[in-house]
Amino acid sequence: MPAAAALAPLPRSRPEWCAIVGAPRCGTTSLARYLSAHPDVCFSKIKEPHFFSRRDLTQASPEELSVTKREYLERFFPARPDAAVLAEASVSYLYAPERLLPVLKLWPDAKFIVAVRNPMEMLPSLHLRNLCNGDESERSFARAWDLVEERRNGEYIPRSCIDQRVLDYKEIGRLGKHVQRFIDILGRDRCFVSVFDDVAQNPQDIYREIIEFLGLPDDRRANFPVHRASAVVKIGWLQRLLKRPPKMVQSLLASQADLCREGLVADPSLLAGPIKSIRNRLLEWNCSASPPAQLSPSLYRAMCNCFREDIAQLSRTIARDLSHWLAPAI
Helix, strand or coil: CCHHHHCCCCCCCCCEEEEECCCCCCCHHHHHHHHHCCCCEEECCCCCCCCCCCCCCCCCCHHHHHHHHHHHHHHHCCCCCCCCEEEECCHHHHHCHHHHHHHHHHCCCCEEEEEECCHHHHHHHHHHHHHHHCCCCCCCHHHHHHCHHHHHCCCCCCCCCCCHHHHCHHHHCCHHHHHHHHHHHHCHHHEEEEEHHHHHHCHHHHHHHHHHHCCCCCCCCCCCCCCCCCEEECCHHHHHHHHCCCHHHHHHHCCHHHHHHHCCCCCCCCCHHHHHHHHHHHHHHHEEECCCCCCCHHHHHHHHHHHHHHHHHHHHHHCCCCHHHHCCCC
16 A cells, blocks of 8 residues: 555644754754655745745734735745645754744644754754855854854955854854753743654654654655755855846846845746756855865864853753763864
């Protein structure tokens, strides 16, 4: 019997909502793709809308929330079926949990999947991702780590960077602090914590736990490929131009995901298609697979000292010993 035929029927009174909320580079893309293939999940048109973190709706009236919900659904779920769960994956939500409180008025039973990872692995990977996105210009992670304090004061911020907070590697890596705050504001029962170690080693078990957490039937999925490996950029200025184009050519060069996120429409001219095709080929040429970053012993010690207490806090919060994250780098 096909797996889909074995699914138990689900109540269809109204769609529910869930989000994979980050942190970045913690397996969120893999989890999103696994969930998006479930027959009872309708995933957002783009993986990361960042819709609610970019809007302060905490004082919005019921009428305003209703209009906002309609805008959100029309933009990111334009062809939603009669799904049991609407889902998205915006890593920025982890760092702005108070902005998700209005979500609980729209979907009272909303749930959140919180992804975490050893910051000594996560942050170098995030640095490479920021380079690929056009938000980062410093090619050395060690230098980017040293620049954090100055960047907090607005110095050494690339013009193409959408939000300078993505360059604050020391704050982004404080997962103990942010996970605890997220749980305090939104409730422990709404949260499932996914540890990257488990996703990498046994994704099938984590997937089963997540769909059980969401109240979904087992779809008997057996294939769990790993997604979005780190990449290195060849020419930094070219990457920033193509990924974070100036506003005057944004409708022509920006990705469909960025246009959707901003509520913009792609350039309708006859030249737009060929130009976008050239852009995509240049992006493909400009990035190549990157091996895991090798941290110097001094940088590794500095990062361990920075995150030691925070990792202990995360261990207490999720009731799991993560002290091995502080083991010396091999």
